[in-house]
Amino acid sequence: MKRIFLACLLIALTFASLAAEPVLDPARQQLLQALDALDLEAQQTNAAALERLQARQAAERLQTVRAKDRADALEEAQVLFKTADFSVKIAQIKDQLIQLDRERDGIYVEASKRDAAMARKEVERLRMQALALEEQQLQSQESADADTLATQQEQVTADEQSKRVADAKAKEAALTRLEEELQAQMAVSADDVLKSRTLAGKPGYILSATAFDPGTSKLSSAAKEALWQLAKKLKSSGKTWSIEGHIDALGVETENLLLSKKRAEAVVSVLKSAGVSAGKLRAKGLGSAKPIASNQSKLGRAQNRRVEIIQK
Amino acid sequence: MDYKLYQRLVYLFIGAIILCSVTVHAQSSVSNASAMMSKAEQAIQAASEANANSLAPVNFQLATGAMQQAQQVLAKRKTKDADRLALKSIRYAELSANEAKYIQLKEVLENKTAENIRLRRELLLGTTAIKP
Numbered sequence: 456m457k458r459i460f461l462a463c464l465l466i467a468l469t470f471a472s473l474a475a476e477p478v479l480d481p482a483r484q485q486l487l488q489a490l491d492a493l494d495l496e497a498q499q500t501n502a503a504a505l506e507r508l509q510a511r512q513a514a515e516r517l518q519t520v521r522a523k524d525r526a527d528a529l530e531e532a533q534v535l536f537k538t539a540d541f542s543v544k545i546a547q548i549k550d551q552l553i554q555l556d557r558e559r560d561g562i563y564v565e566a567s568k569r570d571a572a573m574a575r576k577e578v579e580r581l582r583m584q585a586l587a588l589e590e591q592q593l594q595s596q597e598s599a600d601a602d603t604l605a606t607q608q609e610q611v612t613a614d615e616q617s618k619r620v621a622d623a624k625a626k627e628a629a630l631t632r633l634e635e636e637l638q639a640q641m642a643v644s645a646d647d648v649l650k651s652r653t654l655a656g657k658p659g660y661i662l663s664a665t666a667f668d669p670g671t672s673k674l675s676s677a678a679k680e681a682l683w684q685l686a687k688k689l690k691s692s693g694k695t696w697s698i699e700g701h702i703d704a705l706g707v708e709t710e711n712l713l714l715s716k717k718r719a720e721a722v723v724s725v726l727k728s729a730g731v732s733a734g735k736l737r738a739k740g741l742g743s744a745k746p747i748a749s750n751q752s753k754l755g756r757a758q759n760r761r762v763e764i765i766q767k
Numbered sequence: 768m769d770y771k772l773y774q775r776l777v778y779l780f781i782g783a784i785i786l787c788s789v790t791v792h793a794q795s796s797v798s799n800a801s802a803m804m805s806k807a808e809q810a811i812q813a814a815s816e817a818n819a820n821s822l823a824p825v826n827f828q829l830a831t832g833a834m835q836q837a838q839q840v841l842a843k844r845k846t847k848d849a850d851r852l853a854l855k856s857i858r859y860a861e862l863s864a865n866e867a868k869y870i871q872l873k874e875v876l877e878n879k880t881a882e883n884i885r886l887r888r889e890l891l892l893g894t895t896a897i898k899p
Contacts, residue, residue: 530855531854531858534862537866538861538865541862541866544869545869545872548869548873548875549872550877555879555880555883558878558883562883562890682820693852713896716803730852
């Protein structure tokens, strides 16, 4: 009897064990799946390993816990899972913060490089500007110097040219005059040297230019002879005589004045030598100021070259 | 020695041993519960320092509520229940502390992200001299 009872008990236990196959627990399965996902998420950094392990152990315990303690165990497992989840997120955020700090440092480095590059660029720009200014100043200085030099050269050239032109004109005039006087000297006779004329209503004489060597104040021998003859008349008159030298308009007036004055003085000198009192003679050169004919023609210029001896 | 007297002494000795064992067990349970209560208090203190009371108020309230229940139960010498409630308080305190830290760090992350975006924009535009 006893053996039969033990056999029945054994069979009952066998069936009970078969009936006690793991029952599907949706809450536990869900929790385990969430934990698997969390493990995958934290796989690289291995963050919150202890918290994840505690949550997994709590979830595993749900299988063996007694029914009356199941609600508390499930709540604990869920709380531990949330704690592990937050721990993983915290670890991820800390990693991100480190990355952001590096990124910020990189930005500052980049900004510093940019500022340095800009500063270098600005320095280079200022240097180039200074160089350009210096070059410009040099060019201006060179240009001013060149202008000054050119102006001076132009001035010198102009002065020299004017002088050369004046000299050339004077030479030309002198040559012209010389030529004309030579021609006149060759054309006229000795009697034509000194002519009696009424000048300004008073008696007077005109000594033509042929009385002088061409271009000089040197009297010819014929002229001297004529003046000696004239001196006798002047002495006998007892009057004062004005000896005025005239010349044509060729050449420079200052030279003309000088030549006319010298010719007048030469006449005075001969008259004085011939016995005329020096107090009775007044010599002056009038240049080309008082022409008696046109200076545009040879004949007119020949008439204008003369020495007038006028009674005062 | 009389056999009965000897038998009584043996029973008395056994009874004393059982009494001592029960007493020691009871004392140990109380001390375990007290240790767990102390840990729960520390966890709540840490959560409070992490501003969990304002940032994670739901979980923080659950932690403090479990702690109060544990104290009440312990007063009734229900050490096992007190131990269980203290552990629950610890779990919720740790959860609320982590939640609060997460919220704070998330805000820091958002600020730093915005700051980096601003810095990069200013750098790219080059409108402002950036100094750390």
